[in-house]
Amino acid sequence: MKVYPSTNIRNVGIVAHGGAGKTSLAEALLFNAGATKRLGKVDEGNTVTDYHPEEIKRKVTINTSLAFAEWQDNKINILDTPGYSDFFGDVVSALRVVDSALVVVSAVAGVEVQTEVVWEEAEARNLPRLAYINKMDRENANFQKAVESMQERLSGRIVPVQLPIGAADTFSGVIDILKQKAYTYDGSGNEKEVPIPDEYAGEVESLRETLVEAAAEGDDELLMKYLEGEELTVEEVRRGLKNAIAGGKVIPVLCGSALKNMAVKPLLDYIVDYLPSPAEVAGKPAAELEKENLAALVFKTLADPYVGRLSMFRVYSGILKSDSVVYNANRESEEKIGQLFALQGKNQVAVTEMRPGDIGALAKLQVTTTGDTLTTKTNPVKLEGIDFPEPTLPVAIRPKSKGDEDKLSNALTRLLEEDPTLRLSKNTETRETILTGMGETHLDITLERLQRKFGVEVEMSTPRVPYRETIRASVTRVEGKHKKQTGGHGQYGHVFIDMSPLPDKEFEFTETIFGGAVPRQYIPAVEKGIREAMQEGILAGYPVTNIKVNLADGSYHTVDSSEMAFKIAAGLAFRKAVEQAKPVLLEPIMNVEIIVPEQFMGDIMGDLNSRRGRILGMEPKGKNQVIRAQVPLAEMYRYAINLKSITQGRGHFRMEFAQYEEVPANIAEKIIQEARKEKEE
Known part of the structure; x- marks a missing residue:
């Protein structure tokens, strides 16, 4: 396979809300570029990028997968990402290594929740974006409505560069606004130029004016010319548009039907003509990038019990070659590189080397994991890793x-x-x-x-809550006596203990033995007996915490006393003392931070109150609000599901342990009864 320089590479992440048709579009791009011989279908389970058994079974993308198309002497690396929030980590890792994002929007549904989420992620990374309104052949498809939903709900200047001819049953092709030409398509993707239908003439003219204005803003020289009323040439508009897209100022919108393979070839042209190459993103000539020190980032790892580990990577500088030795800067260890591969879904295409900007895969790396940098030992480079979302x-x-x-x-x-x-x-x-x-x-x-x-x-x-038990009162001189007479030596241990609450410490043991009432050698056994007894409280069998125990008095037998006897006596005294010292159940309380759009604030607050939560404060963060609260862990195990439901998938949260607090009496009673019932069973 040909090795491509970074000027002739385009790295594109296809992102969308689940069901918008990302995988079908990836399939159509590959088919039209001649990378595949037939157009696979998600419903038939034969697409290039959805090849894992669980993806075929569920008909959704679960893993980011890599494929490539060769078009106009360029290599387009396509990363097909998941569209469901449960697999957002794969979207994050893909957007870390691509140079632009192709956002797919359904012509029927318009912008959906995950469209907003992936858009914000691309925006945060300053990624140039192209949008493709898919499913123009579907019933209720509405290009205008889909564009308006984008303009209302997404940031940036969203500008159509194509107009569909017809919709649903009558969808037959597109009009190129810039070229002012119309094209129709048959089911095989064949393109035919036709005159622009009369009814679209006014709209095409108006959209062209908007497009020219947007393009002019991408270049100061063109803007001056435009403002002075001079006509911009098609070439100047192209140049301005390319700059405006690269700077994230303009997001062009194309349309078509991936499933029917209609208007997909113009998208390939747009990717090559308007999206930046790795060299343009780096702002350096390809030759200069190749001479630099090797730096490649591993962004995804696939573990297979038969094939072993497969690591997907992107080269940022230098040249990575098959059968070489590299240095893992994160693990400070050398790695032997075997064969390099370009991936076509699950199929591996062997290559001798990969230049800056290219994306490929390696098998059987020993120490390397996702987020690691492969470089040279003599002059190591460490690239920024990947910040994955926290599971909840x-x-x-x-x-x-x-x-x-x-x-x-x-x-x-x-x-x-x-x-x-x-x-x-x-x-x-x-x-x-x-x-x-x-x-x-x-x-x-x-x-x-x-x-x-x-x-x-x-x-x-559902995980069990790690409750604890403690006491609320002090008790003195509680007796514990272990006396057993058997043939030969008996067993004798006798102690009196004082017990009191200890708020800021788990446990403290002291002794005030006078006159050798308990010999020195047995005192450690008393402490050990209490520590062991603390492992299981008397209310519900949970560990006891925050107590101080003082060994106050006792007695011994010169022949029958032993460490074991004093350990048992201490345990007996401990259990008696806890019973008398007003034992209570404690539960873990979590510090919770919830980030949600403002419109869900009321529902979130109501929900937190129903979970026995205490609101600590609120503050704005961009378009969202941050709510800080303290909530019992027992109420938080299924919160991820509820939050997703309340906020339609827009909210997220994180939590960490704060402290233990007493469980309200009515709830404690239920927990104690359940624990006792479990023990009996």
């Missing part, structure tokens, strides 16, 4: 088969390499393995992958 939906997981613990642990390690938006932790108090993901679908698919890839079946449940 936790579940407790355990293998269905008893003997699968090790198998599960190994499989999860592999999946975590592949998906940086998963978190795995072990709660030592509840003895549960907690897997946290971006949403229900994300977790369901993770468990499916565990079974399909690694043969581990897993059960999922």
Whole structure:
């Protein structure tokens, strides 16, 4: 395969709300460029970019996948990204390495929630954007309405550069506003130039005026000429438009039907003619970028139990060659590079080298993970990594088969390499393995992958809350006596303890033994006995915390006393003391920060109140509001689902542990009863 210099590469991330037709458009781009011999269909499960079994089954994109099209002596690297919020991490990693975004909008639905989210992400990265209004062949398709929804709800100057001829059943082609030419398409994507229908003449003229004005703003020289009333040539408008797109000032809108393969070739032309190359983005000639030190960023890892690890990367400078040695700047370790690949979905095309700006894949890297930089040891470069969204939906997981613990642990390690938006932790108090993901679908698919890839079946449940127990009163001289007479040596341990609440510390042990009532060698055993007894409180069996215990008195037997006897006596005294000291149940309280559009504030506040939350404050952040609150952890396990439902997917939150607080009596009673019932069972 030909090696392309960075001037002849375009890196485009296709982004959209789920169901707008991203994958169908990627398929049509590949087919029209001759990269594939037939037009795959999502419904038939035979597209290039949706090839994972769970994608074929669900008919949605779950992983960002890479494909390339060669067009007009340029290589277009296409990253087809997921459209559902549960897989937003893959959108973030794709937009980190592309030079522009192709935003797909449905002609029927217009701008949807995830369209806004991906648009904001592209905007934050200053990415040039093209928009494509897809599904013009569908019933209720309305180009004008779709454009208006973009202009109302998205930032930037959104300017149509095409006009559809007809809509739904009558959609037959497009009018190029700049060239002032009309084209019709048959089902094979063949283009035929036709006269502009009379009924569109006025609208074409008006849109051309808007386009020329937008293009003039992309170039100071052209703006002066335009303001002085001079006519701009087609070439000048093109130059101005390219600059305005590169600067994010103008977002051109094209249209067509990916499924019917209509008006897709003009989009290929637009990508090559108007979107910037890696050299233009870097502001350096290709030759200069090639001479620089190697710097390549790994932005996605695929873990396969048979093939091993496949790492997708983008080269930023220098030349990456097959069969070479590179240096991982993040792990401070050398990596042996085998064969480099250009990816066409799951198919690998071997290449000898990759120049700056190109995107490809490597197999079987030993230490490298997503976000790492591959460079040279002599003069290492470390590129900015990838800031993935934090997962917020936790579940407790355990293998269905008893003997699968090790198998599960190994499989999860592999999946975590592949998906940086998963978190795995072990709660030592509840003895549960907690897997946290971006949403229900994300977790369901993770468990499916565990079974399909690694043969581990897993059960999922809501995590248990790590409650604690403490006391609210002080007690003195509580007795604990362990006396047992058997044949030979007996057992004898006898203690008196004082106990009091200790608000700022988990545990403190002191002794005020006088006159050797308890011999020195047995005092550590008393402390040990209390520490062990603290592991299981008397109310619901949760660990006891925030107490001070003083060993005040006791007695011993010269023959029968032992460390074990004093340890048992201390445990007995502890349980008696806790019973007398007004024991209460404590629950973890979380600091929660919720970011939502203003229109959902009332609903969010009401919902937080119903969760026993305390609002601490609010402040504006861009177009959103930030609400800070403290909420019991017990009320937050399913919050990710509720927040998505209340805000139609626009809100997000994060939380961290704040402190333990007493559980209200009515709720504590239920928890204690449940714990006792569980113990009996």
